[in-house]
Amino acid sequence: TIREVIGSVVNITSLPLVIDSSRVETIEAALRLYPGRALINSISGERDKLERLLPLAARYGAMFILLPLKGREVPETFEERREIVREVLREARRHGLTKEDAVVDALVMTAASRPAAPRETLRTVEWCARSLHCRTIVGLSNVSFGLPERRWINGAFLAMAQALGLTMAIANPAQEELMSLKMAGDVLLAKDRNAAAYVRRFSAVRKEPEPAAALDPARRVSQAILEGDRDGVVARVEEALASGVGVSRLVEDTMIPAVVRVGALYEQKRYFLPQLIAGAEAMQRAMEHLEPRLRGDAARASRGSIVLATVEGDIHDIGKNIISLMLRNAGWRVMDLGKDVSAARIVTAMDEVKPRAVGLSALMTTTMVHMKEVIGLARDRGFRTPFLVGGAVVTREYADSIGAVYGKDGVEAVRVLEALPPPEDS
Incomplete structure (x- = not known):
């Protein structure tokens, strides 16, 4: 019936x-x-x-x-x-x-x-x-x-x-x-x-079978970053703080390992670009929310400054923006000069902030030649600062040929920069 x-x-x-x-x-x-x-x-x-x-x-x-x-x-x-x-x-x-x-x-x-x-x-x-x-x-x-x-x-x-x-x-x-x-x-x-x-x-990665409500507050923050929950991560952070988790402990023991895990899954090709971006942006929102509480906290001392730019003539900056976001999440102070940036402007910025490294991006073969120009001008001005280069057309061989190190993506860029020694005084 x-x-x-x-x-x-x-x-x-x-x-x-x-x-x-x-x-x-x-x-x-x-x-x-x-x-x-x-x-x-x-x-x-x-x-x-x-x-x-x-x-x-x-x-x-x-x-x-x-x-x-x-x-x-x-x-x-x-x-x-x-x-x-x-x-x-x-x-x-x-x-x-x-x-x-x-x-x-x-x-x-x-x-x-x-x-x-x-x-x-x-x-x-x-x-x-x-x-x-x-x-x-x-x-x-x-x-x-x-x-x-x-x-x-x-x-x-x-x-x-x-x-x-x-x-x-x-x-x-x-x-x-x-x-x-x-x-x-x-x-x-x-x-x-x-x-x-x-x-x-x-994707080869499936959501945790355990519901968020069953996790402890700190693990809920980790899950929000892993899932790229940009809208919900701040509420999860507040829940963790209210439960007694300290700010530095939350950042160092929960949030940073979570965003590192996102990067590792991306490298393993178990996560894809949308998940990488979402996870990094969730981390960024959480960090921005915690910023007032982190000021003066020695446990979150900056790793140093880095200057980023897409070189002159190139208006593509998605990859650079992702790297900028990931570097900030990793504790770097980033001066992002944007796209279509001249060699002179980049070297001027180097003089202003004395960065530990400079990152250059290019998406076209016609513009990547400006990377060599930037590095040459910096060396002429006496800078020994390491240069990191990347972009769709850039290869490790090209990076070697112009005296730079190569980063194929944001995850590798963070790892390479963390392994670099501080630049000598110019």
């Missing part, structure tokens, strides 16, 4: 229930029994459906899939579908429902028999998302019916629809290629913050 079906479903998932039945009485019975907000599949432009199902949706607070269909013929063009959508929404407003209560089915037809049909579906998705500002859904596999190797058609169509604003798809979540494409699309459309879900799917 419908009661047994509803009871079984709500006990195994918290996801919303889609109610699909040709009998209005069954739909109403399910709405009456369901303890959440259900989604009725579907309400079309047919007068009988509008008069019988819209009042039910309003009465039980349900959402509904809006099927832009009248009669037996599927409207072939986007313009026809748009008119039906407008008609149904006008009728829905009479019952107190709005477009936020509707999910428009963009009507997917097979490309095998109607080559132009997928384009009309995509136009419908785009209009709903960008002009109507309404949710959309498609029955994905319909597009590939009758074609060989259907997964590739389905995947390409999903990616195109995602880019145009698709909200939902009826698809097989057990299909590996499709779900991977969906998650990649979420990254590229900035729907997956910091690529967190994508990285979780493909």
Whole structure:
């Protein structure tokens, strides 16, 4: 019975229930029994459906899939579908429902028999998302019916629809290629913050099975850094301090080992760039929060100063910014000169702060030659300060040839700099 079906479903998932039945009485019975907000599949432009199902949706607070269909013929063009959508929404407003209560089915037809049909579906998705500002859904596999190797058609169509604003798809979540494409699309459309879900799917590292609530306060700080929880790390720090953990002890025994662990996982290729950045930024937020308490603390004496710059002519600074963040986390005072910095400006900064080392970054072969120019000018001015160089086009051999040391990434840069002796007085 419908009661047994509803009871079984709500006990195994918290996801919303889609109610699909040709009998209005069954739909109403399910709405009456369901303890959440259900989604009725579907309400079309047919007068009988509008008069019988819209009042039910309003009465039980349900959402509904809006099927832009009248009669037996599927409207072939986007313009026809748009008119039906407008008609149904006008009728829905009479019952107190709005477009936020509707999910428009963009009507997917097979490309095998109607080559132009997928384009009309995509136009419908785009209009709903960008002009109507309404949710959309498609029955994905319909597009590939009758074609060989259907997964590739389905995947390409999903990616195109995602880019145009698709909200939902009826698809097989057990299909590996499709779900991977969906998650990649979420990254590229900035729907997956910091690529967190994508990285979780493909990373060798899984979250600690132990929930944060079960950890002691200091370990919760460590976990926040390992997970790149920039929004929650400050609260975790405050909890640790309130529990009696000292500031210096928290930094030295918990936070620094955690960010070092992030770097180690990145080197092992078990963490990826988004996780490295997130972990470093979580550490930075925690350190900024603790800064007033750390002033004058001998246990956190600076390792020294370092000057960083992306060389003249090069406007790429993402790698340099990551290294700057990681060096600050490791206890260095960083003077970051930014990007497209002349040799003269870099040497002037060296004279101002007397750094233990200078880091130079370049992403292009046409600009990395300026690294040699910077080092030459510094040597001419009498500086014996070590130079660290890196960037996509820079190699260890090139670094050796210009009298510098090489750091392939932020993790290696920190390790190399910590091994350097202090510069001799210039």
